[in-house]
Amino acid sequence: MATDSWALAVDEQESTTKTIGNLRIMEAGDANLHLTEDDGDKSDEEEKEDRATQSLLNKLIRSNVVNNTNQVEVLQRDPNSPLYSVKTFEELRLKPQLLKGVYEMGFNRPSKIQENALPMMLAEPPQNLIAQSQSGTGKTAAFVLAMLSHVDPSLKWPQCLCISPTYELALQTGKVIEQMGKFYPEVKLAYAVRGHKMERGVKIKEQIVIGTPGTVLDWCVKLKLIDPKKIKVFVLDEADVMIATQGHQDQSIRIQRMLPKGCQMLLFSATFEDSVWKFAERVVPDPNIIKLKREEETLDTIKQYYVLCNSKEDKFNALCNIYGAITIAQAMIFCHTRKTANWLAGQLSKDGHQVALLSGEMVVEQRAAVIERIDVEQVSVVINFDLPLDKDGNPDNETYLHRIGRTGRFGKRGLAINMVDSQRSMEILKTYERHFNKKIGRLDTDDLDEIEKIAN
Numbered sequence: 270m271a272t273d274s275w276a277l278a279v280d281e282q283e284s285t286t287k288t289i290g291n292l293r294i295m296e297a298g299d300a301n302l303h304l305t306e307d308d309g310d311k312s313d314e315e316e317k318e319d320r321a322t323q324s325l326l327n328k329l330i331r332s333n334v335v336n337n338t339n340q341v342e343v344l345q346r347d348p349n350s351p352l353y354s355v356k357t358f359e360e361l362r363l364k365p366q367l368l369k370g371v372y373e374m375g376f377n378r379p380s381k382i383q384e385n386a387l388p389m390m391l392a393e394p395p396q397n398l399i400a401q402s403q404s405g406t407g408k409t410a411a412f413v414l415a416m417l418s419h420v421d422p423s424l425k426w427p428q429c430l431c432i433s434p435t436y437e438l439a440l441q442t443g444k445v446i447e448q449m450g451k452f453y454p455e456v457k458l459a460y461a462v463r464g465h466k467m468e469r470g471v472k473i474k475e476q477i478v479i480g481t482p483g484t485v486l487d488w489c490v491k492l493k494l495i496d497p498k499k500i501k502v503f504v505l506d507e508a509d510v511m512i513a514t515q516g517h518q519d520q521s522i523r524i525q526r527m528l529p530k531g532c533q534m535l536l537f538s539a540t541f542e543d544s545v546w547k548f549a550e551r552v553v554p555d556p557n558i559i560k561l562k563r564e565e566e567t568l569d570t571i572k573q574y575y576v577l578c579n580s581k582e583d584k585f586n587a588l589c590n591i592y593g594a595i596t597i598a599q600a601m602i603f604c605h606t607r608k609t610a611n612w613l614a615g616q617l618s619k620d621g622h623q624v625a626l627l628s629g630e631m632v633v634e635q636r637a638a639v640i641e642r643i644d645v646e647q648v649s650v651v652i653n654f655d656l657p658l659d660k661d662g663n664p665d666n667e668t669y670l671h672r673i674g675r676t677g678r679f680g681k682r683g684l685a686i687n688m689v690d691s692q693r694s695m696e697i698l699k700t701y702e703r704h705f706n707k708k709i710g711r712l713d714t715d716d717l718d719e720i721e722k723i724a725n
């Protein structure tokens with residue numbers, strides 16, 4: 270990212286982020302059409318698993334930092350100490366090889382959360398920190414930089430320990446460490462994750478260890494590969510996802526208890542409900558706290574319409590008419606069930622469209638592969654083949670917002686079309702209209718001139 274595009278470009282990320290749980294896309298080749306399906310009921314277990322999956326998918330589709338215009342809230346442990354914030358990476362006096370790594374990653378200046386978090390994390394003596402900000406705001410990059418800054422490469426034992434809720438998330442963070450530390454090859458990284466079989470008592474020489482709580486605990490206690498007393502920086506990432514997984518909370522606290530006094534404790538979370546907060550306070554004593562409120566999205570740059578239909582065939586015809594009348598770079602289509610999504614994908618493919626399907630039945634790797642091939646910036650039209658509903662069948666404003674929010678980015682005007690197939694769905698549409706206080710006009714898809722007009 271040679272320009273400041275990261276700062277402009279990314280209000281989209283959170284919307285993508287949020288919706289990924291029920292965003293299921295279909296794909297073939299360089300598809301220009303994505304079909305998504307939201308499956309209704311989920312058990313608690315599935316919900317939990319979804320959180321980690323969602324978090325991983327967010328990371329995979331993101332290439333930019335989320336721009337957030339809200340003010341950062343900083344609560345200092347010692348309110349009398351001066352509050353430092355930086356506008357450049359130079360001000361942090363990083364090791365040259367790390368600064369080079371940062372620039373090589375395309376970072377021109379610290380993100381909003383980094384402006385405050387980095388000086389705190391790099392201060393001497395080390396300060397503890399609890400930081401909360403939505404996904405994509407630069408938390409991972411911040412703590413990776415802090416870990417890399419604190420290690421002494423001449424010492425051949427673990428000095429920084431980072432725990433993540435899942436194997437895949439740990440690998441993703443590991444990748445960031447490797448990228449940022451590209452010009453600092455003396456610093457080595459070990460992965461304490463399942464499948465990485467180690468022999469008892471063989472000491473780990475790598476200075477940074479990243480892993481999941483269970484394996485890290487084993488490496489510290491059972492196998493004695495890590496001496497927890499020598500850890501200088503402890504990072505607990507994705508605290509909200511962490512506590513959603515059975516057992517992780519206790520394991521994390523057990524690890525934290527073994528660390529020496531004076532070890533820097535850092536905890537990060539995308540959300541901050543009470544349970545996360547209670548957990549954070551147990552893990553991080555005397556913390557500084559940094560919070561960045563989530564950016565609220567608006568639908569101001571998006572033109573919204575509805576189309577009256579009687580059946581799914583009718584909806585399909587309407588869709589074909591829309592495609593016939595306007596040029597659509599990429600569309601995202603949301604269906605309520607897998608069955609509808611499959612059926613529609615078949616119909617559209619027959620009609621010569623390139624279609625990509627993301628569905629609940631796909632495993633995370635498949636979904637990730639699909640997502641990586643989709644260019645969210647090219648999405649100019651969002652179609653609710655079925656209106657979003659919560660699991661009780663009621664309107665779901667947040668999902669509506671996040672679906673529609675995928676279009677109309679980067680100053681372009683976006684287009685959102687809702688298919689309405691019953692009195693009930695009309696009522697639901699009206700509630701969306703009232704909630705967002707934005708008119709949703711009727712579109713007659715039999716009138717090609719009219720469709721052409723809305724695209725201008």
Ligand SMILES: Nc1ncnc2c1ncn2[C@@H]1O[C@H](COP(=O)(O)OP(=O)(O)OP(=O)(O)O)[C@@H](O)[C@H]1O
Nearest residue numbers: 332333334376378379380404405406407408409410
């Ligand atoms: N200062 C920066 N300038 C430009 N890009 C940045 C900056 N900091 C981070 N990024 C990029 O922004 C994206 C999000 O950053 P990061 O992963 O650190 O966010 P996060 O808050 O940890 O979110 P998540 O937990 O979902 O990963 C990444 O692609 C990262 O490379």
